[in-house]
Every structure is written in structure tokens, then in C-alpha cells.
Amino acid sequence: MADSTRYVLQENQIPTSWYNVVADLPTPPPPPLNPGTKMPIGPEDLAPLFPMAIIQQEVSAQRHIDIPGEVLDIYKLWRPTPLYRAHRLEAALDLPKNVRIFYKYEGTSPAGSHKPNTAVPQAYYAKQEGVTRLATETGAGQWGSALSFAGALFGIDVKVYMVKISFSQKPYRRALMETWGAQCVASPSNETNAGRAILAADPDSNGSLGIAISEAVEDAATREDTKYALGSVLNHVLLHQTVIGQEAIAQMAMADAYPDVVIGCTGGGSNFAGISFPFVPEKLNGKNIRIIAVEPAACPSLTKGVYAYDFGDTAGMTPLMKMHTLGSAFMPASIHAGGLRYHGMAPLVSLMHDQGIIEAQAVKQRDAFAAAIQFARTEGILPAPEPTHAIKVAIDEALKAKEAGEEKTILFNLCGHGNFDLVAYDRYISGQMEDYEHPQSEIAMALAGLPSVAE
Amino acid sequence: MADSTRYVLQENQIPTSWYNVVADLPTPPPPPLNPGTKMPIGPEDLAPLFPMAIIQQEVSAQRHIDIPGEVLDIYKLWRPTPLYRAHRLEAALDLPKNVRIFYKYEGTSPAGSHKPNTAVPQAYYAKQEGVTRLATETGAGQWGSALSFAGALFGIDVKVYMVKISFSQKPYRRALMETWGAQCVASPSNETNAGRAILAADPDSNGSLGIAISEAVEDAATREDTKYALGSVLNHVLLHQTVIGQEAIAQMAMADAYPDVVIGCTGGGSNFAGISFPFVPEKLNGKNIRIIAVEPAACPSLTKGVYAYDFGDTAGMTPLMKMHTLGSAFMPASIHAGGLRYHGMAPLVSLMHDQGIIEAQAVKQRDAFAAAIQFARTEGILPAPEPTHAIKVAIDEALKAKEAGEEKTILFNLCGHGNFDLVAYDRYISGQMEDYEHPQSEIAMALAGLPSVAE
Numbered sequence: 001m002a003d004s005t006r007y008v009l010q011e012n013q014i015p016t017s018w019y020n021v022v023a024d025l026p027t028p029p030p031p032p033l034n035p036g037t038k039m040p041i042g043p044e045d046l047a048p049l050f051p052m053a054i055i056q057q058e059v060s061a062q063r064h065i066d067i068p069g070e071v072l073d074i075y076k077l078w079r080p081t082p083l084y085r086a087h088r089l090e091a092a093l094d095l096p097k098n099v100r101i102f103y104k105y106e107g108t109s110p111a112g113s114h115k116p117n118t119a120v121p122q123a124y125y126a127k128q129e130g131v132t133r134l135a136t137e138t139g140a141g142q143w144g145s146a147l148s149f150a151g152a153l154f155g156i157d158v159k160v161y162m163v164k165i166s167f168s169q170k171p172y173r174r175a176l177m178e179t180w181g182a183q184c185v186a187s188p189s190n191e192t193n194a195g196r197a198i199l200a201a202d203p204d205s206n207g208s209l210g211i212a213i214s215e216a217v218e219d220a221a222t223r224e225d226t227k228y229a230l231g232s233v234l235n236h237v238l239l240h241q242t243v244i245g246q247e248a249i250a251q252m253a254m255a256d257a258y259p260d261v262v263i264g265c266t267g268g269g270s271n272f273a274g275i276s277f278p279f280v281p282e283k284l285n286g287k288n289i290r291i292i293a294v295e296p297a298a299c300p301s302l303t304k305g306v307y308a309y310d311f312g313d314t315a316g317m318t319p320l321m322k323m324h325t326l327g328s329a330f331m332p333a334s335i336h337a338g339g340l341r342y343h344g345m346a347p348l349v350s351l352m353h354d355q356g357i358i359e360a361q362a363v364k365q366r367d368a369f370a371a372a373i374q375f376a377r378t379e380g381i382l383p384a385p386e387p388t389h390a391i392k393v394a395i396d397e398a399l400k401a402k403e404a405g406e407e408k409t410i411l412f413n414l415c416g417h418g419n420f421d422l423v424a425y426d427r428y429i430s431g432q433m434e435d436y437e438h439p440q441s442e443i444a445m446a447l448a449g450l451p452s453v454a455e
Numbered sequence: 456m457a458d459s460t461r462y463v464l465q466e467n468q469i470p471t472s473w474y475n476v477v478a479d480l481p482t483p484p485p486p487p488l489n490p491g492t493k494m495p496i497g498p499e500d501l502a503p504l505f506p507m508a509i510i511q512q513e514v515s516a517q518r519h520i521d522i523p524g525e526v527l528d529i530y531k532l533w534r535p536t537p538l539y540r541a542h543r544l545e546a547a548l549d550l551p552k553n554v555r556i557f558y559k560y561e562g563t564s565p566a567g568s569h570k571p572n573t574a575v576p577q578a579y580y581a582k583q584e585g586v587t588r589l590a591t592e593t594g595a596g597q598w599g600s601a602l603s604f605a606g607a608l609f610g611i612d613v614k615v616y617m618v619k620i621s622f623s624q625k626p627y628r629r630a631l632m633e634t635w636g637a638q639c640v641a642s643p644s645n646e647t648n649a650g651r652a653i654l655a656a657d658p659d660s661n662g663s664l665g666i667a668i669s670e671a672v673e674d675a676a677t678r679e680d681t682k683y684a685l686g687s688v689l690n691h692v693l694l695h696q697t698v699i700g701q702e703a704i705a706q707m708a709m710a711d712a713y714p715d716v717v718i719g720c721t722g723g724g725s726n727f728a729g730i731s732f733p734f735v736p737e738k739l740n741g742k743n744i745r746i747i748a749v750e751p752a753a754c755p756s757l758t759k760g761v762y763a764y765d766f767g768d769t770a771g772m773t774p775l776m777k778m779h780t781l782g783s784a785f786m787p788a789s790i791h792a793g794g795l796r797y798h799g800m801a802p803l804v805s806l807m808h809d810q811g812i813i814e815a816q817a818v819k820q821r822d823a824f825a826a827a828i829q830f831a832r833t834e835g836i837l838p839a840p841e842p843t844h845a846i847k848v849a850i851d852e853a854l855k856a857k858e859a860g861e862e863k864t865i866l867f868n869l870c871g872h873g874n875f876d877l878v879a880y881d882r883y884i885s886g887q888m889e890d891y892e893h894p895q896s897e898i899a900m901a902l903a904g905l906p907s908v909a910e
Contacts (some may be wrong), residue, residue: 182829
């Protein structure tokens with residue numbers, strides 16, 4: 001078993017609880033604040049938007065939170081996901097025997113990414129509390145697809161506000177959501193006040209994630225039967241993703257291995273948290289593990305942003321969260337890794353960066369795709385644009401270890417497949433893909449608009 | 456284990472040999488004939504096109520043929536594939552406990568279907584014999600993608616002639632092949648005599664599978680460094696797919712189950728053979744197993760064709776094979792299940808139908824998609840258009856057993872995912888999908904052109 005290609009667990013080895021890193025952090029996370037009073041918000045402030053069980057998880061400091069049986073039953077449709085030893089990539093890089101690369105693969109879920117890990121429990125808790133309809137936003141479509149899938153299994157109606165430019169450019173994503181029975185509209189829509197206001201000002205608006213969030217939040221806040229669901233950033237979302245890292249630990253043990261470096265790409269932070277948080281207790285116990293968050297150079301919230309209170313959305317409707325941010329007015333360039341185009345970073349990931357538990361690197365999109373092509377031609381799997389960033393750093397770390405003559409075991413999260421992203425590969429192969437880096441002045445301007453909070 | 460959702464094997468449980476059904480059939484398969492002399496062809500006739508190891512497998516009557524270690528190493532990237540118990544579909548159909556549905560899922564391969572099961576050994580044997588380049592044709596793109604993937608892993612150049620209409624309509628399929636390093640051109644191309652002749656007669660030709668085969672065969676026959684690879688129909692292709700059924704038998708045993716009915720969709724016949732042939736020895740030993748081939752009503756070679764010698768391609772360049780055929784001049788309607796649009800049927804499948812070992816049913820495309828939508832909303836996975844036909848019959852068989860109060864265990868092959876086929880789902884959901892059935896007169900006209908062979 002120690003030298004397998006794919007380390008496979010049985011369904012009775014799916015973790016039965018989620019791991020809550022808050023229990024082990026040196027200091028508790030700073031609370032979200034009411035944007036008006038600047039006072040910490042309480043569960044009651046979130047009640048119009050989220051099921052109470054979700055709100056309890058959002059503020060919980062309990063180390064392990066049981067996964068409900070009905071959620072486990074659905075996880076069994078694709079979990080445990082495989083852990084791979086990248087034998088063929090290692091050979092292509094001509095690595096010595098003591099430099100090894102492993103990857104966890106989340107692309108085997110029906111929606112093709114890690115997102116169903118949280119979509120399913122979010123739909124489950126909503127159902128438990130009598131909610132019959134969920135509203136959400138989606139950019140490129142990964143999250144909207146995952147929630148549509150989860151809604152289908154629980155018989156919950158799902159309404160997805162999809163950023164109009166993506167809605168037009170990616171009709172197959174909409175078709176996927178509709179196949180699972182969801183309703184998907186282009187945002188801005190004329191179904192909400194927020195959408196109508198935007199359309200009145202600019203009938204040709206292409207939309208943005210910020211606008212779509214405003215529409216979904218308004219939808220949920222104004223309908224008795226409806227709650228809101230978010231696919232990243234918040235504590236409970238990161239919590240649900242920890243099944244990834246917990247399985248990876250068991251699978252690394254099958255390979256008689258333990259990682260020296262754990263790598264995940266970061267947009268809102270959820271897949272990175274999923275693979276890495278379960279390794280944090282060992283690290284805090286003194287084990288020498290580096291945990292690297294990889295973000296796009298075009299949206300460098302951890303490497304070029306500040307750690308401050310900011311809004312979660314562009315329109316300034318959400319509570320203030322203390323996080324690494326480029327400013328909620330920052331508009332990231334149109335890179336293909338749509339899932340990493342977020343001005344902020346999960347508060348928990350931001351806090352752990354501030355505490356030195358994790359480190360961060362930024363990668364340019366063309367370098368990421370070059371790594372993805374090498375990966376696809378050796379390991380076979382076509383990566384989604386987001387995890388190409390993690391692949392690039394995994395390869396870099398392996399080559400550095402080879403040059404230094406160091407023993408090194410590297411683990412990264414391949415959080416989804418790229419079957420819906422072939423336009424991006426086509427652009428890269430045909431030499432049309434561009435790199436973006438925002439000038440520091442642009443970031444400074446967005447940061448100048450941060451809300452003032454006395455700390 | 457008996458009541459799991461997903462039955463998972465370890466990599467040391469991948470079958471180590473392919474199963475050759477020829478060894479167990481009551482009569483040997485009729486030989487392919489030279490279209491000029493009408494005499495049986497020998498291995499030397501195929502040598503310009505295929506590696507010798509492949510030719511030997513094509514004519515072999517040996518029951519078990521060892522899978523080379525290098526092929527097994529690559530199979531480990533996605534094999535063994537999971538077997539599912541369709542708990543959620545069963546619940547939606549309100550089935551009694553003694554009516555059970557299982558499905559084998561081949562969509563977890565990097566190319567998303569069962570096609571790599573044969574693409575990998577075909578590339579392996581070519582490499583072994585010093586071949587540095589493979590030529591093939593592809594319609595919708597599944598086979599071209601699989602061979603591109605296999606070529607990448609063995610460092611073999613792959614040239615794919617893709618039917619022009621698909622080349623234009625599905626640029627993402629081309630991008631997928633190019634990501635794996637293959638070269639993909641629209642057919643008819645100006646790179647072959649066959650292509651140039653077509654273009655001279657009709658510069659706007661949309662191409663056809665027949666034309667693309669002619670181009671790929673000419674390419675391989677006229678270049679020293681190049682062999683031809685085919686993705687279905689031939690004996691060796693069906694042989695390679697038997698890993699599917701062999702694994703399924705082991706996985707059904709984990710579930711304490713054995714199928715009463717085994718179902719696969721059929722175009723050329725390879726995924727059907729893969730799931731069903733390993734069950735044939737038990738059936739021939741008297742076990743009561745029904746084996747059902749499901750074909751599209753728009754291309755009903757088994758249910759409305761004749762069992763006769765015919766050409767494998769439209770242009771009449773191949774040897775004559777005895778098979779169920781609608782006539783090589785038959786042009787099937789443009790259904791979304793592009794992989795099932797073939798005028799003939801694998802000679803082995805045809806022979807077994809003639810011998811009463813298997814039975815056949817035809818399904819209309821809208822009925823197939825209705826079943827697929829129900830499947831996606833219960834089991835999660837989005838099926839490719841081809842296996843929607845198998846799903847439809849699996850559901851029908853389950854409901855019939857329920858009505859009759861019979862105990863029944865049903866197994867079908869879900870041979871690929873539909874991530875690249877969302878246009879078809881979109882058409883179905885929006886009510887724009889059409890059903891096609893060719894009038895009997897049209898089939899009769901194509902059959903009138905069958906070559907005359909004295910038997």
C-alpha cells in the first residue's frame with residue numbers, strides 16, 4: 001500500500017465530525033461588527049439570513065462538530081475522495097526518491113469541486129428548520145451548481161443570481177443548475193430592488209459578484225420561506241470543508257507519509273481551509289509543517305492587502321469582518337480563476353496568517369496554466385483554473401527541495417476539475433492568455449475606502 | 456458493506472487480465488472478408504494499420520489475456536471505478552426492497568468515459584512496436600479525447616480528424632485534446648487525398664464519421680511512423696473494456712448481490728461489451744441473466760437492421776464484417792448521443808444477438824433524457840447522452856418488477872459523465888429536443904446497398 005497511485009478509503013472512513021480550528025487557535029477570532037454601531041453582532045442579527053444551526057456553527061468554539069447522518073449519507077455519493085501520489089508528475093520533474101508530491105482530488109463530486117461539502121449540510125440544516133427555498137449568488141458557477149445539486153437531493157427550491165457576464169458566456173453552467181432543478185437568473189435582474197436600481201442606472205450592466213450578493217441577500221431577507229447560502233469566507237463554510245484534510249491525514253498514513261508542506265489555492269479560503277486546518281493542531285504542537293495559501297497575482301489579498309475590518313460585499317450590506325482585504329471597492333481583473341476573484345479573505349485564514357500559522361504566495365495566471373498543462377499531460381486530470389495556482393507552488397517547492405538536496409513531502413488540494421473551463425485552456429494554448437497585476441496605486445485607492453473601526 | 460452506497464475496490468483489485476468472450480461462444484465469429492476477393496483477411500492485411508500485438512488480440516480465442524504492467528500502472532489513475540447502489544433513485548421510484556438498481560460508473564477517468572480503457576493499451580502496444588504517432592477520427596469527441604490522454608502519457612503524437620460540424624460546435628473538445636498535446640483538425644481536411652477530394656466537390660462539407668475514418672486510415676497507411684486506432688466495434692476494443700464487468704462482479708459480491716439483468720447502451724458496442732461480457736460464462740452455464748443492449752430509436756441497428764456482411768465505414772474502405780447493420784449508406788439523425796450514431800454494431804455483439812445470448816431494445820431520445828433528469832436529481836451525477844438510454848431501460852425494468860411483485864437486481868453501465876453535453880440538457884429542459892425515427896423505407900433503401908457475399 002505504501003507505494004500506491006491512488007489511496008482509497010471506504011465509506012465507513014468518511015469523517016464523522018467536522019474539525020473546528022477555532023478551538024485550537026492562540027486567540028479567538030475578532031467578532032463581526034454591525035456596520036452602523038460598530039458593535040459585535042449577535043446570532044439574532046444573522047437569523048433572517050441563515051438557519052439557526054448554521055449560525056451556531058458560525059460562532060462555535062467546539063473542536064469537533066458531528067456530521068448529521070443524512071449529510072453523511074449524501075457525502076457517500078462521492079466521499080471519501082481519492083488521495084493521489086503524483087508518480088508521473090514526479091518522474092517528469094526528475095525528482096529524487098525523497099521528494100514526493102501527493103494531491104487530494106475533490107473533482108469527483110457530482111458538481112466537480114469541493115463546494116458540495118458545504119452545500120449539502122447547508123441545505124440539510126435549512127430543510128431541518130422548515131426552509132423550502134434557498135437563494136444564493138454565483139460568479140463562474142461552481143457554487144451555484146453545488147447548491148443546485150444539494151437542493152435537488154433535499155427537495156429545496158434553489159434560486160441562483162448569476163453574474164450576467166458569466167450567465168451569457170457560460171450557458172452550460174446555467175443548464176447544469178437547471179438540470180438539477182434550480183432557477184438561475186442573470187444578475188442584475190428585475191426581481192429585486194437592488195437589481196432594478198442597477199438596471200435603472202445602467203440597463204446594459206454586466207453585473208458583478210457584489211451585485212449578485214445584494215440580490216440574493218435581499219431575496220432571502222424579504223421572503224419567509226427563503227434563507228441565504230454562501231459558498232466560502234464564513235467560518236461554518238470552512239468548517240464543513242475540513243472533511244478534506246481529515247481524509248487526507250488518514251490517506252497519507254496509508255502511504256506511510258506525513259506532509260512537510262500543505263498547499264491550497266485561496267479565493268474566499270474554503271478549499272484551502274479544508275485541506276490545511278486539520279493539520280494545524282500538529283503544527284501548533286511543534287511539528288514542522290509549512291502551510292501555504294496560494295492566491296492569484298491579480299487578486300493578492302493576503303500578499304498585498306491589509307488585515308482590517310471591511311465589508312464582505314461590494315455594496316456594503318454585510319457585517320464588517322476583520323480580514324485580509326484589498327478594499328471592498330477593489331475590482332479584480334478578469335482572470336479565468338473566477339473562484340479566486342474576491343477582494344477579501346476568510347476571517348479565519350486571515351487571522352492565522354496574522355498569527356504566522358500559515359504563509360502566502362501569489363502566482364501569475366500564465367505560470368499557473370503552464371503548471372496545469374504539465375500536470376494534465378502526466379497525471380491525466382484537467383485541473384480547474386483555481387487549483388492550477390496550488391499546482392504551480394507544489395512544483396516549485398519540489399524543485400527547490402531537489403536543488404537543495406532536501407527530503408520533502410508535499411501535499412496539495414486539487415479542488416476541482418476543469419471540464420467547464422476549456423475556454424481558458426484554449427486561450428493559454430493559443431497564446432492569448434494575459435497576465436494581470438494591479439498597480440499598487442490602485443490597491444491603495446481601494447484600501448483608502450476602508451471603513452474606520454476603532455480597535 | 457452489504458448496504459453501502461458506493462462499492463470501492465483497492466488498486467490491487469484491478470483485473471490483471473482482459474476476458475475474451477470468443478473463447479466461450481458456441482460458434483466462432485465469422486471472419487472479416489477482403490471486399491474485393493470476399494476471402495477472409497489475415498493478420499498481414501491489417502499490419503499497415505495496427506500494431507501486431509493488437510492484431511493478435513483481434514483474432515485471439517484465448518480466454519484470458521494478461522494486462523501489461525505499464526497499462527495497469529495507468530489504469531490505477533482512475534481504476535477500479537466505483538459501483539453504486541442507486542439508493543436515491545430507488546426511493547424516488549418507490550421500489551420495494553427486493554428490487555434493486557446498481558450502476559458501474561466509468562465517468563471518473565480523466566477523459567470522462569470508459570474510452571481510456573482501450574486507448575491506454577492501444578497506445579502502449581503502439582509504443583512497444585516503435586510507433587511514434589497515432590491517427591484516429593472522432594465524432595463528438597469522446598474517443599479523440601481518450602486517445603489524446605493516452606498519447607500524452609506514452610509520449611506518442613496523436614492526430615485526430617474531427618468531424619467538422621462537431622469541431623465547430625464543440626471547440627472545448629478540441630481544446631481538451633490540445634491540452635493533452637494532440638493535434639486536432641477539422642475533417643474533411645486538406646491534409647489527405649480523401650479530404651481534398653471531398654473539399655474539391657464541396658468546399659463547405661460539414662464532414663461525417665465516414666469521411667473522418669477515411670482520412671485517419673489514409674494518414675496511418677501512408678506514414679511509416681503512424682498507426683491507426685479505433686475506439687469501438689473491433690474485438691480487441693471490446694476485449695479491453697472487460698475490466699468494467701470484471702470489477703462489477705467483484706463489487707456486486709461485496710453487496711451480496713448478483714444481477715438478474717445487465718444493461719448497457721450500444722453504438723459500436725464497446726461499453727456494452729465491457730459491462731456484460733464477463734457475465735456471459737455464467738449465463739452460458741445456465742444462470743438466469745438477461746443481458747440487454749439499448750440503442751437509440753434513431754439508429755436501431757440491432758432492432759431494425761439485418762445480420763449481414765457490410766463495410767465498417769461509409770466510404771467502403773474497410774474489410775467486410777458480419778454484423779447487425781442498417782447499411783453503410785445509412786445516415787443516422789443528429790441525436791445528441793453522438794457515440795451511438797453508427798450504422799453497424801460490433802461483430803461480437805451482433806453474433807451474440809444472433810445466438811440469443813443478448814437481447815436489444817431501442818429508446819427514443821426524449822424518453823432517455825427524462826430518465827437522465829430523474830437520475831441527476833436523485834443520484835447527483837449528470838450522465839452523458841449515451842448512457843441515458845441504459846438508465847431509461849433500467850428504470851423500466853425496475854418498475855416492471857415492482858408491478859409484477861418480482862424480486863429483481865438490475866445492473867447498468869453509466870459509461871460517462873455529461874459535463875461536455877450540457878447543450879443537450881439545455882435543449883431538453885427548454886422543450887426544444889426532438890425525437891427521430893427513420894421510416895422503414897429509408898432503412899430498406901440503405902440495406903439494398905449491402906455488398907453481396909455468398910455464405
